[in-house]
Amino acid sequence: MATVHPALAPYVRSIVVYDIAFGGPGVHIGMPSTGVTFVLPLDEPLAVAWDGAPQTVSVGWSSVSGLHTTAAAVHHGDHQRGIQLSLTPVGARALWGVPAGALAGELLDLDAVDTGLADLPERLSGEASWDARLAVLDHALLDSLRRHGTPVVRPEVGRAMALLTRGVPVAVAADDVGYSRRRLSTLVHDEVGVTPKTYQRLARFADAHGRLRRAALDGDVSVARVAAESGYADQAHLARDWSGFAGCSPTEWLRREFPIVQATEHGGGGA
Template sequence: MATVHPALAPYVRSIVVYDVTFGAPGVHIGMPSTGLTCVLPVDEPLEVAWDAAPHTRTSGWSSVSGLHTTAAAVHHGLHQSGIQLSLSPAGARALWGVPASALAGELLALGDVDADLGDLPSRLAGEATWDARLEVLERALLGALRRRERAESRPEVARAMALLTRGVPVAATADDVGYSRRRLTTLVRDEVGLSPKTYQRLARFSRAHGRLRRDALDGDVSVARLAAESGYADQAHLAREWTGFAGCSPTEWLRREFPIVQATGDRAEGA
């Protein structure tokens, strides 16, 4: 995890360097989240498609996706390395000059989003170390930030998004920011490309995914506990939502992403 420059911190949630060797070629699950994703591979082009939609498969030296409710299938060989960024919805406006809704459900090259950043992959490839690549990336992002007028979303919409992320019901969120539920739905959809309810479900799923990943790394996984801690009615509810977003159950995701980890309390999934 690289340090994010303070000027970029409101817009870039994380910058992660990855350098992974696999035992065999395969497919990694790119999970939906409330962040926009930008991947910049450096050793071989990234091949990615939406799950169960092979006709959407793209291959290139950059990949940008907005918010999505379907997992991505990331194809890999024996080795993969590069840099992955997660942007907040505000980051789409600040860095690329478009609302996140313009990129919802899309798989695009970086140059399609911002022509001025189209040569960034080649600039990264020209550097020999990760530190040098991160410096090039930071300069490019700061340059993009300076080029934009930085039109922010309306403060009440930003507050509504924060409330929805925390799990506040849609009706209560609408009351808090002084809009009708219908008006709130229009504004949120215009901002991120999803309805308030779907965005709220996605935020809950994203929190659960983060918890399960941490638990897997710690070697202490209980799907029943995860459901309770993540705000699901029960384990079966978690399993249904997880399958809808990720295309597989939590335990199947663990088997594919963390094959040495065993989950407990997964009978409700039929595992």
């Protein structure tokens, strides 16, 4: 995990450097979330498609995907290196000059989103160290931020989305910001490309995904505990959402992404 420049912090949730050796070719599951995903591979182009639609594989030296409710299938060889960023929804406006809603459900090359950053993959590939690549990335994003100016987003919409992320019911969030539920739905959809209810479900799912990933890395996995901590009614509720968003059950996801980890169904840990 790289440090995010303070000026980029409102727009960039995380910058992750990855250098992964696999046992052979395979497919990584790109999970839905409330963020905009931006990937810059180094050694070979990224081959990515929506899960279940391999005939539409996009291959390129960059990949931008807006909010989506279907998992992405990221095809890999024996080894992958690159940088992956997660942007806040307003980050799309700040860094590329487009609302996240315009990117929803899309898999695009960077030059199709912002031609001003089209040479960024080439600039990164010309550097010999991660520190140098991250410095190039920082400079490029800061330049882009200056080029597009401060994004204008209704503060009521931002507040409503923050409330939805915390699990506040849609009607309550609408009342809090003084909108009808229908009006709020229109504004949120325009901003991020999904309805308030779907945005709320994505936020809860993303929280569960993060918790389950951390638990797998710690070797102490309980799907039931993750469900309770993420605000699901029970484990079955989480399993239904996980299957809908990820295309597989939580335990199947663990088997594919963390093959040496075994999940327990109720309480406790497992290794």
